[in-house]
Amino acid sequence: MNFPGSGIFKGMVVSAINLFGSYFDRAHAKRLITEQYPEERPTLPEASRSFPFLVFDGDPEKGIRCVACKICEKECPPQCILIEQDRDENGKLLRRPKVFNIDISVCMGCQICVESCPFESIRMDNIYEVSSYDRFDSLVLPKEKLLKSNEYYHSIHPTEAAETDARIEAARLKKEAAAKAAAQKMAAAKAAAEAKAAAEQSSQPESQA
Amino acid sequence: MNFIDLLKRIPEICKTPETLPLEGKKLILDFVTWLGSLVGIAVPPWVLTLVNILVVIVAIIAVFLIMFALMSVWERKILARAQNRYGPNRVGPWGLFQPVADGIKMLTKEDIVPRNADKVVHFIAPIVMLVPALILPVLLPYGRGMVAIDLSVGILFFFAVGAGSEVAIFLAGWSSRNKYSILGAMRAIAQMISYELPLVMSAVIVALVAGTLSPTGIVEAQGGYQFGFFPNWFVFTPWGFVACVLFYFSALAESNRSPFDLPEGESELVAGHLTEYSGFKYALFFMAEYVGMFAINGLLVTLFLGGYQAPLPFLTFIPSWCWFFIKLAFLAFSLVWVRATMPRFRIDQMMQFAWKFMLPMSFAALFSAAAWHYAGRGLLGWGISAVLVAIPYFALGYFCFTRHHSADNRRYLFSE
Numbered sequence: 166m167n168f169p170g171s172g173i174f175k176g177m178v179v180s181a182i183n184l185f186g187s188y189f190d191r192a193h194a195k196r197l198i199t200e201q202y203p204e205e206r207p208t209l210p211e212a213s214r215s216f217p218f219l220v221f222d223g224d225p226e227k228g229i230r231c232v233a234c235k236i237c238e239k240e241c242p243p244q245c246i247l248i249e250q251d252r253d254e255n256g257k258l259l260r261r262p263k264v265f266n267i268d269i270s271v272c273m274g275c276q277i278c279v280e281s282c283p284f285e286s287i288r289m290d291n292i293y294e295v296s297s298y299d300r301f302d303s304l305v306l307p308k309e310k311l312l313k314s315n316e317y318y319h320s321i322h323p324t325e326a327a328e329t330d331a332r333i334e335a336a337r338l339k340k341e342a343a344a345k346a347a348a349q350k351m352a353a354a355k356a357a358a359e360a361k362a363a364a365e366q367s368s369q370p371e372s373q374a
Numbered sequence: 375m376n377f378i379d380l381l382k383r384i385p386e387i388c389k390t391p392e393t394l395p396l397e398g399k400k401l402i403l404d405f406v407t408w409l410g411s412l413v414g415i416a417v418p419p420w421v422l423t424l425v426n427i428l429v430v431i432v433a434i435i436a437v438f439l440i441m442f443a444l445m446s447v448w449e450r451k452i453l454a455r456a457q458n459r460y461g462p463n464r465v466g467p468w469g470l471f472q473p474v475a476d477g478i479k480m481l482t483k484e485d486i487v488p489r490n491a492d493k494v495v496h497f498i499a500p501i502v503m504l505v506p507a508l509i510l511p512v513l514l515p516y517g518r519g520m521v522a523i524d525l526s527v528g529i530l531f532f533f534a535v536g537a538g539s540e541v542a543i544f545l546a547g548w549s550s551r552n553k554y555s556i557l558g559a560m561r562a563i564a565q566m567i568s569y570e571l572p573l574v575m576s577a578v579i580v581a582l583v584a585g586t587l588s589p590t591g592i593v594e595a596q597g598g599y600q601f602g603f604f605p606n607w608f609v610f611t612p613w614g615f616v617a618c619v620l621f622y623f624s625a626l627a628e629s630n631r632s633p634f635d636l637p638e639g640e641s642e643l644v645a646g647h648l649t650e651y652s653g654f655k656y657a658l659f660f661m662a663e664y665v666g667m668f669a670i671n672g673l674l675v676t677l678f679l680g681g682y683q684a685p686l687p688f689l690t691f692i693p694s695w696c697w698f699f700i701k702l703a704f705l706a707f708s709l710v711w712v713r714a715t716m717p718r719f720r721i722d723q724m725m726q727f728a729w730k731f732m733l734p735m736s737f738a739a740l741f742s743a744a745a746w747h748y749a750g751r752g753l754l755g756w757g758i759s760a761v762l763v764a765i766p767y768f769a770l771g772y773f774c775f776t777r778h779h780s781a782d783n784r785r786y787l788f789s790e
Binding site: 168170173179180181186187195197198199201 | 452455456457458459460711712714715716767768770771772
């Protein structure tokens with residue numbers, strides 16, 4: 166059917182199909198794809214990232230992986246990380262941070278801190294509802310807010326977290342193996358020394374005799 | 375007469391929905407008389423006349439402003455659905471209170487007047503726009519015996535007053551002292567004057583056939599049913615159908631709606647004559663546009679769609695004034711549908727369409743109506759008039775609006 170003005174009718178039919186389809190054919194993949202944001206949340210892709218957080222194993226006090234080496238603080242391009250090392254009552258430096266602040270209004274999400282961390286301690290979060298009226302109290306995240314469990318890390322980035330765990334496990338096994346080897350070496354050396362001593366002892370009377 | 379009697383009349387009135395608005399008006403007048411008797415004086419007749427006028431004015435303004443509010447949210451909803459979006463759904467249930475939010479926003483906005491603007495004219499323009507728009511609905515028959523002013527030259531008066539909005543648009547464009555405003559206003563004037571011609575022509579045809587210029591008379595001429603079931607509306611005759619479509623598109627152009635929204639084409643002219651308006655003045659323009667749109671579509675219902683007549687004989691139990699508003703709602707829906715479908719015209723296309731297509735077609739419809747009348751208004755006349763409008767339609771479509779050249783030997787027009 167082609168007559169003058171037929172194009173208008175074709176167009177009207179198309180818009181009518183979309184109009185009524187949006188009410189009666191909602192299962193169609195292209196209908197009403199808008200996400201009703203505060204009620205519906207997006208399922209974030211696994212690779213999504215926003216700001217860094219600190220991983221701990223088990224207990225947030227004892228299980229903290231960070232040793233306050235300050236590598237991330239030095240590497241951070243916009244310098245949004247502040248670390249202060251903890252001390253015990255005698256003033257001796259401890260291998261854990263006393264202060265760990267990240268200013269997420271400065272952070273640019275470059276992930277360089279994550280890549281530079283030798284202790285698999287700092288990782289990227291995917292939180293996105295952090296806007297606030299207050300520049301300092303709620304946008305400078307202290308250690309308490311940054312610390313999140315390894316389980317949480319598994320829940321947001323499962324693949325990456327599994328890789329990290331495997332690496333930690335491998336390092337632990339290697340360390341154990343090395344310790345074992347060292348112990349064996351020590352034992353062997355001790356045994357050799359004992360044998361030598363025994364031989365010396367047994368040879369002494371002979372020389373005396 | 376006492377107050378209890380008046381109260382007792384309310385349920386009686388509600389029993390007959392057909393005459394409900396008229397009886398309601400009478401009740402209010404009797405209430406005023408009762409108030410007078412309470413004070414101990416006979417209410418003079420001029421007070422009753424004044425109250426009568428006030429009741430009608432308040433009713434019409436209230437109905438049309440409520441329709442404007444509902445339309446503004448309904449339009450956005452339909453438009454959104456046609457584009458597979460949700461549309462406004464945050465304010466109230468299904469976003470129904472969106473007009474309230476919009477109104478509060480508009481009223482609390484700063485009212486900016488450009489420093490170099492002609493301040494008096496800038497201030498007057500929205501009022502000049504709104505007043506004719508609010509006069510227009512007065513002439514329409516909403517139901518049997520329900521017309522505020524039954525003018526014998528109602529159609530003529532309608533177009534005469536309706537043309538006032540053109541003056542207002544030019545006032546707005548000129549006083550703003552802004553190149554986009556004046557360009558938009560000039561476009562609007564060019565467009566509205568061009569489309570006034572087919573608009574009036576198609577109304578003239580109906581006036582000729584009905585033999586009257588009074589809207590009530592035209593509606594009465596469309597009463598009754600052919601073969602006992604087929605309504606005698608003018609839209610169901612070939613000339614009437616053509617005239618109705620011409621009127622519809624001219625009405626679109628007159629009310630500056632898509633696809634004829636060139637005067638406000640934001641990609642070219644920012645917002646046309648509305649560029650320098652904000653706050654309440656902008657809201658007034660918007661209101662006038664919508665009320666004018668309802669009025670001109672109400673006229674379309676009156677002229678072609680049988681006004682308050684029911685479409686089928688057994689549907690007459692629904693009151694006549696309901697039928698008028700049902701038809702108007704359908705037309706309003708179709709306006710949004712068209713807006714959701716069609717892109718904006720180019721200015722030369724728009725002018726071409728008005729002068730090369732709409733005007734010849736309105737003349738063809740006039741001849742066709744004459745043939746229909748002189749062939750005895752029966753089936754024979756129906757056939758002859760159908761041929762008489764079909765020939766010019768296809769001829770115009772073929773010779774003026776179809777490209778007969780391929781891409782190789784394309785002629786470049788001036789505008790291209």
